[in-house]
Amino acid sequence: MRVKLLRWYLPFVLLALAYGGYIAISSGNAEALKTEQVEVPLTVKVSHLRSGDHNVVITSHGEVVPVEITQLSAQVSGEVISWHPSFVPGGVVKEGEILFSIESENYNAAVLQAEADLATAQASLIEEKAKAEVAKRQAKNVPSNQVTDLYLRKPQVLSAQAQVKSALASLKRAKRDLDNCRVVAPYDALVVERDIGVGQYITAGTHVAVLNNIESAEIHVPIAGFDSVFLPEDYSGVTAKVTQKGVVNIEREGIIKRDLGVIDSATRMTSLVINVDDPYALSSDMSPLKFGSYVEVNFIGKTLKHIYRLPQELVNNRQVWIVNEDNELEPRTVNVLRAEQEFMLINEGLKDNDRLVLTVPEYPQKGTQVQLSTFNDESKQ
Structure with missing residues (x-):
């Protein structure tokens, strides 16, 4: 049981x-x-803000172009008998070097003929002056009413003097034509085009070559409207950094010379002209900056006062996060004056010693209690 x-x-x-x-x-x-x-406060990293003066860096881009382009022409006619080895497309010639020569025998003969004509004219002048002197002495024994300019041979002397001047002018033209048989480079130049060869007969005015001046180069860089307000008051003479980016960057120094004086009707931008001396580095061991290169130009603009320089990732829709006195997250609306590369320049909405949140939570909420991990007092944002 x-x-x-x-x-x-x-x-x-x-x-x-x-x-x-x-x-x-x-x-x-x-x-x-x-x-x-039990809730644990979020841990964030903050930085104490300090304002400072900031030099605006203006960046633009442009193409390197020659300051001067010459359409070279012959000034005399004749047969081309020789040309300089560097007088080829892509060749570089120095100022004063002979580019090519024209057969000059006829022009030598013209100089000799002009010298002979001058000697004849000078002899005629001497003869007329002697005759005028004889007439002047004889006039002392002739009634004064019979002594005329023709009697004193003044017209003959003037005519002889004119013949001498005419002969001098002819000699000068003949020598000039002889000199022009040797065509020289007007400046240090890059030969872009050559249209003649040995044995070719050319006439005065014939186009023979295109030369680019390589003593200096220009870069025309457009300046957008939002950048133009940050240009220095007097930008003429301001130094600019010119960089051609590639496998190996080429850096040169330029000088702002002027602006083009007009606003482009298509882009509504003005353009500055940057001058670079010796772009092909003929007198230095720097790398050449060739015509047609696309380069970046940087120069210092205005100096802004009391500016906070913050990384772009910390500014979202013109808002940043700070930690207030109660160690709570607080959003601040700021005025972004300008963006420079990865930084934002802020002039309103913050004050010195504000604690800027560097590690913003994924979904930050106003009033969220946080604790601080690191203070970075050296950050001049």
Whole structure:
């Protein structure tokens, strides 16, 4: 009988024990969850802000072009008898070097003829002056009313003097034509085009070559409207850094010379002219900056006062986050004056010693309690 009762009650006893264990375990988990729900403040990294003066860097781009391009022409006619080895497309010639020569025998003969004509005219002048002197002495014995300019041979002397001047002018033209048989480079030049060859007969005025002046180069860089307000008051003479980017960057120094004086009707931009001396580095060991190169130009503009310079990733929709006196997150709306590369220049909305949040939470909320991990007092943002 007892055995039957034990068999009957045993399942209920086991069920009661299991239920009691379940209640005990559940109570323990609840206590653990309550313990785990204790909030820990977010940890953020901040930087103390300090304003400072900032020199605006204006960046633009442009193409290197020659200051001067010459369409070279012959000034005399004749057969081309020789030309300089560097007088080829891509060749570089120095100022005063002979580019090519024209057969000059006829022009030498013209000089000799002009010298002979001058000698004849000078002899005639001497003769007329002597005759005028004789007439002057004889006039002392002649009634004064008979002494005229013609009697004193003044017209003959003037005519002889004019003949001398005419002969001198002819000699000067003949010598000039002889000199022009040797065509020289007007400046240090890059030969872009040559249209003649040895044995070719050319006439005066014939186009023979195109030369680019390589003593200096120009870069016309457009300045956008938002950059123009930051130009210095007097930008003429301001130094600019010129960079041609590539596998190896080429850097040169330029000088702002002027602006073009007009606003482009298509882009509504004005353009500055940057001058670079000796672009082909003929007198230095620098790398050449060739015509047609696309370069970046940087120069210093206005100096801005009391500016905060912040990384762009910290400014979102003109808003940054700071930690207030209660160690709570607080959004600040700022005025972005200008963007420079990866930085924003801010002039309003912040003050010195504000604690700027450098590690902004993914979903920041105003009033969120935070604790600070690092203070960076050296950041002049």
